[in-house]
Amino acid sequence: MSEFFTEAVLIATIASGIRFGVPLLLAGLGEAYGQRSGVLNLGVDGVMLLGAFGGYYTVLKSDNVWLGIAVGLAIGLVLGVISAFITVTLKAEQGISGIGIFLFGLGMSDLLFQRLVGTPRPIDTFPRLEIPLLRDIPWIGEMLFRQNVVVYLAFLAIPLSMFVVNRTTFGMKIRAVGENPEAADSLGVSVAKVRYGTMLIGGTLAGVAGAALAIDLGIFQQNITNAQGFIAIALVYFGAWRPFGVMLGALLYGFVNATVIQWKTLGIIPDSWSDIAAMAPAVITILALVVVATRFRAPSALTKPFERGE
Amino acid sequence: GDDSVSAPEGFQIGIVAPSATNDLAFTQSIVDAANVLAGDPEILISDGLFNIDDAGSAIRGYAADGVDLVIAHGSQYGGPLQEIAQDFPDTAFAWGTTNDTFGLSNVYAYEAASDEGGYVMGVMAAALTETNNIGIVGPIETGDAKLYVDGFEAGALSGGANVSKVYTGSFSDVALAKQAAEAFASQDVDVMSGTAQMVVGAVGVADTEGILWFGTQSNQAELGDIVVASQVYKWEVVLEDILSNIQDGVLGGQSYEINFENDGIVLEYNDAYDLPGDVESLAEETIDGIKDGSISTG
Amino acid sequence: MPMMEMRGITKRFPGVLANDNVDFDVQAGEVHTLLGENGAGKSTLMKILYGLYQADEGEILLNGDPTVIDSPTTAISHNIGMIHQHFMLVETLTVAENVALGLPSSRGALTDLDVVSDHIVELGSQYGLELDPAALVWQLAVGQKQRVEIIKALYREARLLILDEPTAVLTPQEVDQLFETLRQLTTDGRGLIFISHKLHEVLALSNRITVLRQGRVTGQATPAEATRESLAEMMVGREVKLAPDKPAVQVAEPALEIRDLEVYGDRGIVAVEHFDLEVRAGEILGIAGVSGNGQRELAESIAGLREVTKGSISIAGTDVTNHRPIEIRDVGLAYVPEGRLKDGSIADFTVSENILLVDHRDDRFLNRGLFDFGAIREHCQGLVDDFAVKTPTLETPVRSLSGGNIQKLILARELEGTPTVLLASQPTRGVDIGAAEYIHERLVAQRERGTAILVISEDLDEVFGLSDRIAVMYEGRVMGIVDPATATREEVGLMMAGVSPD
Amino acid sequence: MTQAGASLRVSSKYLAYLVPLGAVGFALLIGAIMLLAFDASPIEGFRALFRGAFGSTDALIETAIKATPLLFVGVGITIAFRANVINIGGEGQIVAGGLLSTMTALWLPDLSAWIMLPAILIMGFVGGAIWGFIPGYLKAYFGVNEILSTIMLNVVAVQLMNYLLRQPLIDPAEIERGTRIPQTERLQEGADLPLLFGSDRLHIGPLLAVLAAIAAYILLWRTPLGYRLRAVGQNPDAARYAGIPVKRTITLALTLSGALCGLAGAVLVFGSEGHRMVTDGSTAGFTGSAGFNGIVAALFGGLHPIFTIPASFLFGGLLVGGISLQRAVQVPSALILALNGLVVIFVVSTDRYRQRLRDQDARRDALASAGASSVPLAADRGGGGEEP
């Protein structure tokens, strides 16, 4: 255990946890928008996968990571519209249509990869941006301020989202529509428009999350997200539908993962226990769900399609 | 291997494999081998069949379609294969990686002595490390992966290095493999290796952190300049022999191992990496030692 | 020229003609009341006016101009405001946010809640609608929520205001206050459409009255020429008795005894405390009170649906405090909950299935563990006939029955087997006069059979007409018990507002 | 109205049947475009798909076997949905059932099939029940959203499987050989699912699944317990007010739902060709995603246990046929997966439309029979007994 509590290892664990949490954070944040407005989107992982492939392929061809992120964003946008059409306009059962999107994304991303790329080839990853002055703070500097640009952007999205949700008219409409769509409708707020809006944001962020993941890993492979999209959904519940809570959840998940793997490499967790240790994040999430569920209430209209006058 | 062996007109090979054909790892190694066979036999591939029942369905399908050789490329496929092979006594099957033919006369078994390449690269790693810390990233402690990891560890230990190894618990979780590599990086590891398709995540970390990498199963040189060398499986050595046997009417009952001795395993250096000459000769000496039995990889 | 005129409005729903060639208009400065039984088509007509539904036929004229109102936004832009039968409030938002919702902000994309709040306070003091703009709506009392609804409309500068049953949940005092506000609104030149079932309110407030029956206009009147009886007749199409005849009954042992009861509400606040009450076999005890004073929690604790934290409840001498609901029912409790469709029945289940809701595990209906459909059919047909439930078949989903018939169905189910205690919450709320009349008769008949009946109602007419004794409930306690023969509405109204009877 | 009503009724009912089929057809159309993009002939592909699924006795047997876990899961999902609980945890519950039944066979001495078979089936049932009980209990008593908890429990189940198959349950021969493939030894023959009609493939699994579907139908529409499940699903408030123990019923719904998925797990192990449990580290390696695909089958079957039987068979055919499609025209398996996703999307997206057609039908029924005072009480009323 003492090897773990060395400066280098501890700092690296935390820094690694933060990076690991970034795609979860982005995707979870996007999902939180949708859920706050009453739409559960279980297809996040599929959107992430397609965003990941789009981002990867673009960087492979253009060597421009920002173009890659933009393509991930665009793919997310398109899938956001499609998801919204399915759940808002066609009013499909949200728990299941999302599974469909997931399966489609899982298959389609791999299909495109095999058709267009073939063998995994590494791509440029994000440049690291060391923030002057802050980077020199002992410990903190190394953990927080020597990350890549996307990490900063992701964390910037949190206060931004808090602002959007709490201080803008759009945010107010989101909260109203997720809680009592009839009331919002009676005041001339278009429930469908608001939900399309949040689904677009959600899709976009999931697409970006996928692209960021692939570009950060510098590679693409089938099922590269390994169900991170589902974890992101769980984090929304964990974070009680608040951007800040989602961030805490993503960080905790990242840290738990980083610590478990660090402990494995150090032999603190013997290999025969590694499967059991791998349960930790899921078990912790379930326990957190219990705590959150007893304290916070989900948006009342979550999963319920809106139809005027029954 | 017999260079004169060539597949006859219309010869068909069906391959059933668990991951994608282009995984730079396990599945790709057999597909690459089949594609270099002389006589251009028709290669039919059902990839991504990690579900054993689905794989069984595909194996049975190829047999029923009259494919001449059905390759079940996955040790977990043993259960269904054993049943199917008995239902199609006139079809030749090959099963890897294992050494078990179930005592059936129409099943070949093949495996790789992946510990041999692992050992050699472990020795090289110990010679190249400056911090004397070496890390290995594995998926699940099983089969080919375990053999390789153990071989690499033994080689590195023989060179006096500190070795830590980790099994992430997944063949597919790239991000987790990356985290494992990051953990090693924080522990002053400067040489790493790993096996299975998820290691691409770890190679990425090695590339950015300037950690040396040793690959296995396929040539991973294209993953970066930090790749020193790769152990490459030349399953064609086995396939050519099976091909000639089938033409002689022998449909199975034999078990193969590829290794340095029979050129089924080769070490491919990365041209982009400037390997010190002494390390290269150390590697060649070790290979020779393994071939003549003077070095044990266990 | 009327400020608003609807001409020949027809609206069909699958299988229902909700509005049939309806003409209706409002002059500036008047209160025009729309009166009608449940399902007569009042709300539908108003939703058409507010743009929530589109009429199949007919037109709407605003200040003489034919106007298409295709959405609430259009209605709002024509200065039409609507206060819905069910509150249209987002409980988790503040008062100011509820008011600002859907309005353009003076700061573009950002909210301007401070500006909105100031204006809310201004409007509040102008019309006697004081509110704290920063309060969360779920924390408000019902009367205050009503104010938010009115403020919402006024904030949007509504000139024509639709009020769909705004008084259903208010105390008599609150109603007086509301009427004060409404009159002030008309003197400012606004036109008001008022919808209510309560005939004395209608007579007190209206300038004109239009009566709807089965989607058609069946009469018009002014308060000067109409009486409660004449209005009721127009609504129902025949003569009606507004209060049931009650023969004297020998009152016996207490069947329901409640001692020092304490119960908490959903939000962890005490809802009922120091509550003592006895109901005797053969009596109807009415509980009067403004909703939200612990009535629901009281009923639920008696039925075993809510934990009793202190005190005791017993039925026919058996202690049932915190027993499971099914055990309490076995001891002899029958329960007609207040929400007909929400709590009392399952909308998508058939008439038979709804009758079985309580008795489905009864041996009578089982044959080797499986349902005996013959016995079930016989039983259900008997009850449907006995209670004159109008339903096409036993297999009709309850959702397509009218409110009154659903309520009769629930009563039939609950009264079956003569319970020791019947607990009826708002037994006729939202039920039309004909059905209410029938339900009252059945309750009185049940009293004669020796059932102890506890009726919880916010309708003072009902409480006075039905009860042998009236207990007034305020903030979770009994303010006092009065005799309906001697007490006045004003006395009871004051007690409902928390003023002690002495 | 009767004459016109009757003919209209028929057409609307047919339409309701046709909607999901049309949805699948549409998904396949997109699949055809994808095939063209891979230079593969859609005609040849779909011919292979159909042949592989239904084209011969062997194909039909494969399809029936593939349909078996789908049917178990579909029936389980139906029970949960009827109680308004969305069970996305089929995957984990299958694994749990497979594990517990496997352990039973490993640890019970060699006994006759008469004892072994019921024992492993019961333990499969129990294993799945435990994995369904947990999210059921958490939902009922703590308000934890079951969609999330079941997804998380899927993760826990797969790790548990990996642990058990790598450590305590591993085939001793694998340790000896040093290969350590995470699999059990061949399970005892007494526990092999008996074969039917002298076939060497077709075991009693499909039969058991059909029986389970019939049992679920009886449970839901002919017993007080099923009545309570449906009542709680339709309106938990009304159920509570009528004295039905809602929390217990919700817990029970997920427990039963999980139990049926657990049976699928037992059948997957003991009906497999290898007669052993193997893991590749993922859930789908064992379940073949039956936990998800079963949901589609259930929806396809209109959330009715009886209609889920043909629905599972059809969907199972699609999956088996997909493997022969891949073999015949040599496209990556990812295409089949993407196609699978499209089928799910199109089926759920049109579900609303199908319901509307059905409701139209029901409303016409109500109107047509208005006036007739007494009509025999159909056994399955309220269950949408006859709709697809």
Ligand SMILES: Nc1ncnc2c1ncn2[C@@H]1O[C@H](COP(=O)(O)OP(=O)(O)OP(=O)(O)O)[C@@H](O)[C@H]1O
């Ligand atoms: N949502 C609905 N969908 C279809 N039909 C409905 C719906 N609501 C009501 N109906 C039908 O419309 C009819 C008229 O409803 P209404 O509430 O006016 O009943 P009613 O005939 O006045 O009975 P009562 O006197 O008992 O209130 C009902 O009998 C019912 O069959």
Ligand SMILES: Nc1ncnc2c1ncn2[C@@H]1O[C@H](COP(=O)(O)OP(=O)(O)OP(=O)(O)O)[C@@H](O)[C@H]1O
């Ligand atoms: N969205 C709808 N779909 C089908 N039928 C409806 C719908 N809305 C109302 N109805 C039916 O139309 C008729 C008129 O309903 P409406 O709500 O206008 O009555 P109301 O006079 O407001 O009754 P209440 O006094 O109960 O408020 C009823 O039979 C009702 O069931």
Ligand SMILES: [Mg+2]
């Ligand atoms: Mg009526």
Ligand SMILES: [Mg+2]
């Ligand atoms: Mg109304």
